[in-house]
Amino acid sequence: MKIYIVTLTESEREELNGITRKGKHKSQKVLNALILLNCDEGNFQQTRSKNEDIARILQISMRKIDRVKKTFVKNGLEVTLNGTRGQREYKRVADGDFEAHLIALSCSEPPAGFARWSLRLLADKVVELQYVEKISHETIRRVLKKTKLSLGASRGG
Secondary structure, eight states: OOSOOOOOOHHHHHHHHHHHHSSOOOHHHHHHHHHHHHHOOSTTOSSOOOHHHHHHHHTOOHHHHHHHHHHHHHHOHHHHHHOOOOOOOOOOSOOHHHHHHHHHHHHSOOOTTOSSOOHHHHHHHHHHTTSSSOOOHHHHHHHHHHTTOOTTTTSOO
16 A cells, blocks of 8 residues: 655656756755655656665665655655754853853852862852853853863863
8 A cells, every 4th residue: 555656747857867867966865866756656757666676776775765755745845855954943041141150150269168160060050149040061061161261270280
């Protein structure tokens, strides 16, 4: 039973043939073009290939062929060849004001009982001082690295 049936128009076939025959393209784009050309069940296809034959010749899995066909049927040719951009947006925690506070804190005296600031101590302290709501020690490390401020620089004397 075929779930996703690929039918290409003549112009789509010409575009895919152009991608596979000339120019500089990413390997996955060429591979996806070859899969679509060989899976085509439209009126402009002269010879039909089985998925097993395509997988053997291109040395790819059957699952890859199914994914390409599904993407083409659901999203179209452009998305199948070029993929999609990530939709997730990242909110920056460390702005310039926070960085200034962090640097000032890291240059100050460490808490009682500690020889120097650790990344986790700094993370806990900036949350305690309400500079930010929450932050990881890894973010503290990245900010300090970006400013070339090392916590271990004063160790050797």
